Amino acid sequence: MNRRAKNLALMKPFFDLEANKALADARPYDMHLLCSVLMEAIIADMSGSSGGAPYSVILREVSKIALKVNPQATESELDRLTSHLIDHLSSQRGRDHFEITYQVVTPEGDVTRLSHAYRLLEQKLSPEDELVYVATPEAIHIYLSGLGHELEAEQAANDAILEHYLSRGKHKEAGEAAEMARKRSVELRARLRSWLIAAERSFEEIQYVGHVLPQLTEMQQHIRARGAIEQRQIEELQSRAIQLPPGDEGRTNLISARKAIEEASHEHTRLLTDLQQCSRTLLDFQSRQRFRLGDSPAMPEPVTEFLHPVLALNLQDLDRGLPRLLPLLLPPRLPMLPDLPVLLDALLADIRVVMDRSELEPLSEVTEDLPVAKRFTPELCATVDEFLQNFGAAYTFSSLLEAADKKFGRHSPEMAYLTVMVPQWFENEVADGRFARPACRQFETAGRFGDELEITMSRTA
């Protein structure tokens, strides 16, 4: 009863499609019928190689029924109708889920509320990278239950058979043995690959006659033996499984065992293919390497054996050969992997430069006096003193600046020293011997201007 209550609640999306079909401009159609056709098409294709039904198949099946209801329906209307069905049953194409809330009776007799999230259709990419639709277990369960079997009557009849079969446990042992054989085939295929890799390097490595040939024979015997056993087991399990109702635990066990044996059988088939190819390839290696010297070929002479022939190529030949030469000339590059977190961090990085400053930085406990750089070096002072000694005993400040401009340059440090030092002669230190008196006029020369000075040098300086 609880299971049926849940099943009824699971069917709500189908009822919603029918109830809201006016909004989708689908009034002429019975959405229950179209959903049934859609589910049939999808479930039928799920066992195929693509693992699901592509849109084209669903459209074809839905269109067959829709055109019987509305023969005037255009292609775009049929597309719109089919897309509407898929969009709804796939919960907005996978972005959402259906969620139902239903009540059940507990073993203690209370009524409690449960919720369940599910989808009816899912999208997958087929092995050929095409978009296909698959039905979820809930959808398959709803669809198959709707077939109307008298499950109770069949159940009673099959219980006796199932009990007999399960008590023997044959199908479980068969499944386990098949799994072991499958793993053995996987291991043997790996061994074949290793022989091929080693033989390509050097045929002597693999000890073809003494080691490989006997094992190839053993592999053939393994495949032959398993093939006969597994075929018989698959037929037996299939005939027993279809006698049980869907969803029955016994049927599930039988199907699991059958799948394990089928997978093992497929693996043996792949092993057989690899075995045949390996045998041919190893024989080919043997004949090609038999007369090989065994040493790697000598490097060509770079100029005469490589460069000259390349330069002698015409443009057409060079164009053909360049795509093969170019990767050898360039260093290998690391591939770029689309790391979205790193990319998003880079795109959303703060555009302001963050300055990590604190006004409350503690003062250093150790201080030291830094030496102050002198503006005028002793050598510069000596040069200017010598210039002044030779300039004369009496002159004006402006004439001194003009002469210094010609000798040292207007922006030289010697000029700067003169403009700083000479006005200090106002101090009139007698030991200095230099006297500077204002001339009561202004001067402007050599890029400087100010009060003119008359300078005299006493003989005692």
Add this chain to the structure above:
Amino acid sequence: MTNDQTNALFEAARLVRLAINARETVARNREYQQLLQRFHTDPEFRDLARTVARGLDLQIFELARDVGLAVVNVANGPYAPTLDDFRGGMRARERIVYGLLLAMLAAYVYPTRRAIGELDDSSVVSIELRSLVEWASTAAREMRQSASVTDVASPELRSGFEAIAMLEPFGDGHATLHYRFRYILEWLGKNGLFACREEGGRELWIARPHYRIQARHLMLGTHAALLEWLGQRAARTEGS
């Protein structure tokens, strides 16, 4: 080292090399199928492959058996994309807009934790570019009035949302939301995370299982709060 060990090492490295390409499928590549089978059935080989990957600063994630493996960078790995790998010459404002659109795409595809599913889930999500653009345009405009966005976005990111809100959703030329989302989807498609298919006259963008791996890492990363906030808006739009 024995011959078998050498061969196992060779095949483990070969498997990592094949798995690095997200567009590789077991159906198209028989060698990949064989190596994958060995990976799933041989525990020692599986450990060896993981060790080889780790040595290359990579990490292997197992997807569904019929899909294969996903290989992602470990933190600070050398294979991480730079901004130039994505789109060169972007100004700061444009960079932030693209970053926000990348986050909005992830939140739209997987609006809830339930939607993102399990790692080995082989089901995929598909979206229409038109619906994505319409949602993003509406959501960006709503963010102007939303006070809660300050909890998950800095002033620069909020100004990015304003820039998105001011973009024309559709139209010709490069100054539209549609152009930018298409650029992102095509870049993700080129790198194996999305596939584009036509169905019933509609263009569907399918998020591959490899994109699920990346989205899970995004939702655990620096901008997890922003993604969750965006996802709530995407889920709310769906339910309404």
